[in-house]
Amino acid sequence: MVQYCRKCGKELSDDAEFCDGCGFQLDENLKNNTQVVKQDSENKNEFVKKLPLILAIIGIIVSIAEGLGTPMIMGWNDILIAMGVGIVGGLIGILLMEKLDEPLIAAVEFIATGALIYVFIARFGEISTVLFIIAAILALYFKGHYTHKKKLWAIPILTVVLIFGILIAGGAFYQINAENSIEVSNITQDIKSNGYGYYNGKVYGDIFVGANFDYLKVTIDFYDDQGKILYSTIGWNQVHPDSGKTYKFEGMYYKEKQPIKAEIKVSDSANSETPLYSENITLTTESGV
Template structure:
């Protein structure tokens, strides 16, 4: 008696156990085979997703690093923001290439960790999500893909990424400092500090500041010192976010204290970094009496 395949309908020999056309096992249940095939397909998809998770997280990390950079306050400086975004993109892409193309999960993990570290170095908590994503991608790459290294010379990539970035940062910072110092002019400084006769000294120091470059944030700090050089009062005489290039602004620093100031130090500070002021000038205070 001629039999037919229950799966594809092909005509078969009477004693056939497998279909010559589609390979179906004639002794098995069709539904059971469909279920097993579906379960195998589902399991394969899950395994593939898990295996690709480091790649997925790295791609998301690249996108998030750009988004976090764009949302970082300008007070941190455009230099730091742009470097953080560049690191996220370049470091993330290099890590993906090392992991996927060269099959170097250990070196790729180091690259991801270095990328996260550098992002956090430049923009701190504003880049913490991208930093965490890159670190998780590194951990998963090691866990899922192993710790093997085929070409140890590729270790130079994450090392050079860090070294080159800091070399460029130092060189760029030095160039920026020189340009910024030459772009700030302070003039017309005057003082008017008086003894009011009631045990207090009060008054102000005024002046002008002219800018010949673009800045994210600038401020003028004025420290009043006693005769021994000790700071007795500090104030901000002027500050501005994104001040206009080519514009002259007025400085006005008020003083009110019981101690007689002997000197004043005027500093122009970029982005709150008063350790390396762009401009510094010292004035001797000559107080007058209102009595």
């Protein structure tokens, strides 16, 4: 195939790379285009390799936002710990991945960070948890799964141990202080049989709050003669109750079965399994007919 010089127009052989008339390089544009495509490909690969870092940074930011958006009923201490874990754990993972070239240990740190966030604030930390786990997977995929210094494995282990150590110690101190700051008094019962096969009435009293709490609630559980819960109700709850103030609580009952016992519990979070205060009272049913 005959080709012509794009600069001077001279007829050239089909395999010519230079014009023998003016010296023009015939494939210069092709080489330039090839270099541009190659550069674009390298830039894209470089961006893709930065994804673990980008996701880890986003995970840190999101963990802070999620902590600030978590309802107070989850407990302010747990919220603060979750935010601290997101910041510190995320930064340690980035340091291990980018500066110390330890992608495997960094991945474990990211996974531990995400798991700890979920432990403390559950579904309110789902997005940051997922981001840290994806960052860990991509770190292993793009940067490898090797370890240079085995001693650095102590970092993710110490992260988990330290967090739970702080949680246990702080929780024990808080529990003792909180229990001593709650006083329940003037408990009164008024349960009657209405003569139509139903029992109705209420258990009520006072609760004194002697310290600052993010959230408090009073729950009243009504039991039958076999210890089975017939009905459970919240008699009072409040976010940031005033310290030094006495509040009224009241638990209503209306069921077919006669309640034999009532348990009054005071908790400082929506899902607390260890109440700050608990008291059982025997119920005396009167005829309301």
